[in-house]
Amino acid sequence: MRRKLLKTAALALAAALIASACARDTEQNTFTGDTSEEPEYQDSLNPIIPSAYRDVRGLKLEEGTYISIIGKSEATAFWKAVKSGVMQAAEDLNQELGYSGNHKIKVTYNGPAKLEDIDEQVNILDEELSRYPDVIGIASIDEDACTVQFDLATENGIPIIALDSGNKYPGIQSTVKTDNQEAARTGAYKLADEIGGKGDVMLLVHDSKSETAKERAKSFQDEIAENYPDVRVAETVYCDQLDDLKKQMAEEQNKGLKEGERKVEKESFSDVDAVQFLIEQHSGLRGIFGTNDSTTMLGLHAIRQAEEEGAGSVEEEDRREDGQKPEESIEGEQKDNQKDVQEPRNDDSEKAVPASADGEQNHETVRAGDEKNEEDSKTDGADSGTSAENASGGGASTENASDDGTSTENASGGEDGAADNPASVNEGTEYTEIVLMGFDVSKEQRKALEEGEISGLVVQNPFGIGYASVVAAARTVLQAGNEAQVSTGYLWVTKENLNEESIQKMLYE
Known part of the structure; x- marks a missing residue:
């Protein structure tokens, strides 16, 4: 009898072990909710x-x-x-x-x-x-x-x-x-705050036809108009219409041509030349905002080109004022450079990089949806554009804000703008530092952010x-039913928070 009981107990134990093993196998293939399994x-x-x-x-x-x-x-x-x-x-x-x-x-x-x-x-x-x-x-x-x-x-x-x-x-x-409307408003107030709440800014819009472009442009303009009375959107540039501006630039340059001289065609100008030309029409321009990665980079290249040509013009003007020949200047610079080589360089003397709009170290969220998303991702949704009225442009590539705040289409940017050479900087023009912000984060944008050439980016998901x-x-x-709008979130990224782990996980190149 005892042997029979032992045999029964052994069989029961074996069955229990088999059941336990099966249960463990099942658990291994089932997501338990532990974030380590995500x-x-x-x-x-x-x-x-x-x-x-x-x-x-x-x-x-x-x-x-x-x-x-x-x-x-x-x-x-x-x-x-x-x-x-x-x-x-x-x-x-x-x-x-x-x-x-x-x-x-x-x-x-x-x-x-x-x-x-x-x-x-x-x-x-x-x-x-x-x-x-x-x-x-x-x-x-x-x-x-x-x-x-x-x-x-x-x-x-x-x-x-x-x-x-x-x-x-x-x-x-x-x-x-x-959520383009919220994202563009975020970019607008960040830029406005960074320039001290006053001054002219330029808006570079990637096209005049997509809903995304229209929502972002309109929301940016609305945020400035509603909350920053001393900031003016001096130019709204639709980049799918830049050929119209290039044509006007060529016409301006051809006005003074003599008989037999070769005409300048619009193809002679790049998109960067066109945006640089508009920068020159607003010598006190304080900021530029791009509504996607390509327009942000367009702004960056135009700023670089304006600064390079501006520096060259100022240097040449200084030489003329000093009565110094170019050869003498070059020889003098070479001597100065030889002196500089003998002295150790002080790395701390490098120019400081502008801080982010609010100086915060952490990325932030707008409309986080629920607390968990606010804490975990600090992101929010957005994708949009500008009104059809603004986007139509009537064939012109920019909208030039007049003094009374109304918007008039003006592709050339003004009567006094560099007619002889629209793609170069006017002599004597003084430039303040232009703050650049925009959307997205290509590899080149990321590098510019790290080096301080871009002050902040709306990074989508x-x-x-x-x-x-x-x-x-x-x-x-x-046929399970759908929400009319699904929001996928965005981040506000600066040089200060770029290397945070939560930010790094959301970046793309």
């Missing part, structure tokens, strides 16, 4: 609001579902990060659902080779429609474009979501983007935009 890209998902768009769990798509995402570009750092988010969401979906091989959910990302190429984007959309995807997500370069294609999609039962930049088409199921767009697309296919 994926390395989780910091890019935490700012997304609503939180339902942060992960793919519960999205039970059928095998072979086809999701097509179309961006504004394939090439830039921002859009490469968007693509990374799209592809990561696709991988997570297939892993969650256990799909492999030909059974996988198909998710594609396509964009124009050249940024903001509307014609190529429309061609890509046509090609994708011919493949009959289950849903299309698109970042519209022109918010009024693609109506014919969207009608065709609707007729064929293909729903549409928007990402990064919305579209006026009434059938859009959801829009995933930065492109990975989060890509990831949440796939979630929104999946919810559309499943």
Whole structure:
């Protein structure tokens, strides 16, 4: 009897051990909520609001579902990060659902080779429609474009979501983007505070057609108008219309040509020349703000070029006033340089870098959504542009603010502006330091931020935009209901907080 009981107990113990082992195996494959188990890209998902768009769990798509995402570009750092988010969401979906091989959910990302190429984007959309995807997500370069294609999609039962930049088409199921209005207002008050709450500033807008550009431009202008009476947006420059300004620059320079002299064509001027020309029309300009990475870099190169040519003009003027020949000056400089080499350099004598607008060491959030997101990511959403009235421009590339605060279109920037050589600095012009701020964080922008040439940047969450767009697309296919707007967050980044771990995790290059 005793042996029978021992045998029974042994069998029970073995069963218990087997059950325990199975339980441990199950636990190892189940996410418990411990943050140490979160994926390395989780910091890019935490700012997304609503939180339902942060992960793919519960999205039970059928095998072979086809999701097509179309961006504004394939090439830039921002859009490469968007693509990374799209592809990561696709991988997570297939892993969650256990799909492999030909059974996988198909998710594609396509964009124009050249940024903001509307014609190529429309061609890509046509090609994708011919493949009959289950849903299309698109970042519209022109918010009024693609109506014919969207009608065709609707007729064929293909729903549409928007990402990064919305579209006026009434059938859009959801829009995933930065909160552009808040982000642009943040940039406006940071710039205004940095220049001491007074002076002229220039706004460089990446285009006149996208919702993103319109929202950012209008919100920037509104923040200044409402809260900074002594700051004036002296120029609003739409960079897709710079050719109009270049044409006027060429016409100005050709006015004094004599017979037989070669005319200057608008192609002789670069975008940097055009922006530099506008800087010269406002010799007391205090700040420049760019609404995306390309416009921020355009401002940086124009400032550098103006400073270089200005320094050369002042140096030559000083030589003339001293009655010194160029050869004598060069010889004297060489002697001075030889003296300098003999003396040790004092590294502390380097020029100090301007502080951030508020001098704070930590990045901040605007509209954090919930306390956890405020503490963990300090980010908020935003993606927008300017009013249609401002964006239309009537064919001109800039809006020049008049003295009474009204806005008049003036591509040349004024009658007294460098007619003989519009791309060079006027003699005798004195420049104050121009504070530059803007959007996004390319590799070159990051370097300029570290070196103090850029004072602050609104850094978006492109990975989060890509990831949440796939979630929104999946919810559309499943008819699970979507939020009209999904906010993906942004950071305010300065030289002071650039190297913080939480900031570093959100950067992209």
